[in-house]
Amino acid sequence: MSLTAEKISPLPTHIAIVPDGNGRWAEKRGLPRLNGHREGVLNMLRMIQYINEYPIKYVTFYGFSTENRNRPEPEVKGLFKLVEHFVDEQLGKIHEKNIKIRHIGRMSGLPESLQNAITKAVSLTANNTGMNLGIAWNYGGRAEIVDAINKWAADPNRPQTLDEKSFASYLYTGDMPEVDLLIRTAEKRLSNFLLWQSAYSEIYFTDVLWPDFDKAEIDKALTEYSKRNRRFGGL
Ligand code: IPE
Ligand code: MG
Numbered sequence: 001m002s003l004t005a006e007k008i009s010p011l012p013t014h015i016a017i018v019p020d021g022n023g024r025w026a027e028k029r030g031l032p033r034l035n036g037h038r039e040g041v042l043n044m045l046r047m048i049q050y051i052n053e054y055p056i057k058y059v060t061f062y063g064f065s066t067e068n069r070n071r072p073e074p075e076v077k078g079l080f081k082l083v084e085h086f087v088d089e090q091l092g093k094i095h096e097k098n099i100k101i102r103h104i105g106r107m108s109g110l111p112e113s114l115q116n117a118i119t120k121a122v123s124l125t126a127n128n129t130g131m132n133l134g135i136a137w138n139y140g141g142r143a144e145i146v147d148a149i150n151k152w153a154a155d156p157n158r159p160q161t162l163d164e165k166s167f168a169s170y171l172y173t174g175d176m177p178e179v180d181l182l183i184r185t186a187e188k189r190l191s192n193f194l195l196w197q198s199a200y201s202e203i204y205f206t207d208v209l210w211p212d213f214d215k216a217e218i219d220k221a222l223t224e225y226s227k228r229n230r231r232f233g234g235l
Contacts, residue, residue, distance in 0.1 A: 008219070008222045008223055008226050009226055010226055011054060011055065011056055011222060011225075011226070012056060012180030012181040012202075012222070012225055013056070013057050013058060013177050013180055014056075014057070014058035014059075014060070014176065014177050014178065014179050014180050014181075014197075015051065015056060015058070015059050015060070015179070015180065015181045015182075015183065016059075016060045016061075016062070016179040016181070016182045016183070016193065016194050016197070016198065016201070017047075017059065017060070017061050017062065017182075017183045017184075018062045018182070018183070018184040018185070018187075018190075018191065018193055019040055019043070019044060019061060019062065019185055019210035019213070020184060020185050020186040020187050020209075020210055021036075021185050021186030021187075021208075021209030021210045021211070021212075022036035022037045022039065022040035022209070022210055022211060023036050023037075024036070024186065024209055025039060025040075025209040025210070025211045025212065026039070028209075033075060034075065034078045034079075034082070036211060037075075037078065037079055037082055038082060039211035040210050040211050041082055041083070041086050042211075043210060043211050043213065043214075044061060045086075045090060046214075046215075047213070047218060048094070048099070048133060049097075050215050050218060051131070051218065052097060052099065052130070052131050054222075056131065057131060057132060057177075058131070058132045058134065058176055058177060059131060059132070059133055059134065060104060060133075060134030060135075060136060060173075060176075060179070060194070061133075061134065061135055061136065062136045062139065062191075062193050063083070063135050063136055063137040063139075064079060064083075064105075064136075064137050064138055064139070065136075065138075065139055065140055065191065065192060065193075066105075066106065066138060066139065066140035066143050066192075067140065067191075067192065069109075069138075080110070080111055080114050083114065083117070083137070084113060084114055084117045087117040087118070087120070087121050088117070091120070091121050091124060091125075094121075094125065094133070095124055095125050095128065097130060097131075098128045098129060098130030098131075099125060099128055099130050099131050099132075099133050100125045100126065100127075100128040100129070100130065100131070100132050100133065101121045101122055101124075101125045101133050101134075101135065102122065102132060102133065102134045102135070102176075103118050103121075103122055103134075103135060103137060103172075104134045104135065104136040104137070104139055104144075104172045104173060105136050105137045105138040105139035105140075105144075105172060106138045106139070106140075106143060106147070107138070109138060110137070110138050118135075118137065132176065134173070134176070136193070136194075139172070139193070140192050141190075141192040141193055141194060141195035141196070142192060142195065144171055144172050144195075144196070145171075145195070145196060147172070148167065148170035148171045148172075149170075151170045152167070152170050155170075168196065168197075171196060171197070173194070173197055176197075178197050178198070178199065178200065178201065179194055179197045179198045179201040180201055180202065180225070181201060181202050181203075181204060181221065181222075181225045182194070182198050182201045182202070182203050182204065183204045183206070183218075183221050184203070184204070184205050184206075185206055185207075185208050185209060185210045185213050186206075186207065186208070186209050186210060187205075188205045200230070200232050200233075202225055202228045202230065204221045204224060204225065206220075206221070
C-alpha cells in the first residue's frame with residue numbers, strides 16, 4: 001500500500017471516473033485528437049495501477065458512451081482500434097495483478113473484433129479476486145435502465161413486484177455497490193453516467209484534462225472525499 005493511502009480515511013469502496021478532455025489536450029499541442037485519446041488510454045492504465053495500490057475494491061471508468069457514436073466516423077473507429085490494441089497489449093499485466101474486468105454497457109452495436117476483445121478480457125479475469133475494474137464501453141445510463149426493465153420482463157423467474165434492491169440487480173452493474181465518489185475531469189456534468197448508481201455519490205469536478213490527471217490529482221480527490229460529510233438524506 002502506498003504511504004498516502006494509509007493517511008487518507010475513509011476511502012471510497014467504489015470510484016467512478018469520467019475521463020474527459022483528451023481532445024482538448026491534443027488540440028492544445030496542435031496534435032490530432034486521436035493522439036489525445038492515446039494519451040488518455042495510457043493514463044487510464046497508470047491510474048488503474050495506482051488506484052490498485054489502495055484498498056479500493058471497485059473502479060469504473062466511462063470509456064465510451066452510446067452518444068459518443070455521433071462523433072465523426074474516423075474518431076470512433078480510431079477509438080475502437082485503440083481499445084482493441086490496449087486489450088491485446090495490457091490484458092496480461094492486468095490479469096497478473098488479480099484485477100477482475102467487468103464490462104458495463106451494451107455489447108450489441110460494437111464491431112465484432114472489439115466484442116471479442118471485451119469477452120476475452122472479462123472471461124480471462126472472471127475468477128480474479130482483487131480490484132474490480134469496470135469499463136463502461138458503449139454505455140448510457142438511460143439505456144441501462146431501459147435494458148434492465150426489458151431484462152426483468154424477459155426473466156422467467158422475475159419477481160412480481162420490484163423493489164430498489166431487486167431492480168438494481170438487473171442493471172449492468174448487477175451486484176456491484178453504489179458509487180461513493182464520482183470524479184470528472186474537464187467538465188462539470190454527469191453525461192448520463194451511472195445515473196442510478198450515483199444517486200448519493202460525492203462528486204468531484206476538476207478542470208484538469210484527463211491525460212494530465214496524475215497520482216497527485218487522485219490523492220487530492222480522495223483527500224477531499226475523506227473530508228465530506230455523507231448523510232444520505234439524513235441529518
Ligand atoms: C474524452 O475525451 C474521451 C471520450 C469521450 C472517449 P474527449 O474526446 O471528450 O475530449 P474533449 O472533450 O474533446 O477535450
Ligand atoms: Mg469531452
